[in-house]
Amino acid sequence: MVRTQNRNAVMGKAFRTALPRTSPVCISFFLLALSYGVLMGTRGFSFLWPMCMSAFIFTGSMEFVTVNLLVSAFNPFVTFMLAVMLGTRHLFYGISMLGRFKNMGAKKPYLIFSLCDETFAIDNGTIIADDVDRGWFYFFVGLLNQSSWVAGATLGGLLGERITFNTSGLDFIMTAMFAVIFVDQWLTTKRKSHMAALTGIAVPAICLGVFGADNFMIPSLVAMLVMFILLRPYLDDLKIDKTDGENETNNADKETSMMIMTTWQGVITIIMAMLGTMLTRFLPFLLFPESKEPPRFITYLGTVLPYAMTGLLVVYSLKGVHLTSGSHGIPELLAIIAIALLHIWKRNMLLSIAGGTAVYMLLVQLVFS
Secondary structure, eight states: OHHHHHHHHHHHHHHHHHHHHHHHHHHHHHHHHHHHHHHHHHTTOOTHHHHHHHHHTOOHHHHHHHHHHHTSOOOHHHHHHHHHHHTTHHHHHHHHTTTTTTTOGGGHHHHHHTOOHHHHHHHHHOOOOTTSOHHHHHHHHHHHHHHHHHHHHHHHHHHGGGOOOOOTTTTHHHHHHHHHHHHHHHHHOOSSOOHHHHHHHHHHHHHHHHHOTTTOHHHHHHHHHHHHHHTHHHHTTSOOOEETTEEOOOOOOOOOOOOOSOHHHHHHHHHHHHHHHHHHHHHHHHHSOTTSOOOHHHHHHHHHHHHHHHHHHHHHHTTTOOTTSTTTTHHHHHHHHHHHHHHHHHOOHHHHHHHHHHHHHHIIIIIOO
8 A cells, every 4th residue: 555655646746747848749639630630531541540549640740641651542551651751760768768668567568668859859858857856757657748749630530621710829838948958968067068959959950951841851861870980089078977777968731632441451551651650769779778778879869969959859840941931031030039038038938838829929929920
């Protein structure tokens, strides 16, 4: 009885720590997944399809791609390769989390499975207090994020085309979250240089301009890896915080296409999407199990990639901004400036994210509409 009570207390504290940090993501996930579920409904799918896809694939970009795959000719190999290509960045997430996910026991498979962009950003950017269990904190971050995504996708599938309220600009909450984490890492790092963080912004931005929004991720990852190899003599001797051996830092257009596959072909397509995604998430942990100490070079990458990957996520969340047309990126720029100023002033993640998102929504709905 006492052991059960102690465990419940440990889990409760970890949950209460994770809840405010995941709330902005959960809101954004719910609304984005809602639109994804509506899209599935307009193409004639039962709500069970988006519910299962969000539960087993749990990668927003791949889930939207799978919608198109399900209304195309049956090709499981293409589905698998697309999932691997879209999920390549997860290899870098895994390398960054090798230390943090060490000695996590039965929770570890789910921690790896649920390591999407936003979960990685929170896990990577949170300095966990000594009296909070790390394993349960990571577990609840992943569970809360995925639960909100599954709930939104399921409800969207049920509601179909009947969603009418205006949420224009609210999706900026993800950009706001990545920007806040980037600013917070910049302000709190104990490193002597911000080179890793600057690389995470500059390299993806250049690749975005050269390769375009649809093709810049893989070149960015490769280019950053090359940069970190070249810069290793300057970055590998920086101070590293270690605790128990781990590195701490602390409206889719309406479509008329319908499913042309059989039900079983659709199920196989979803399974291939899931397998491709999971391959990229689990591979680093399979190559470097807890009993095998990763090479010094891999450990080095784990100390610099967290800063760079957060910068990459900021650029990734802004990839749809066109500087030569529309509002020319002015609302995004002003909102990010507001986020940075708010966070420098108050150092409150929720306030900074909410404030920056509110500024963006006001700009796109009232000024740049």
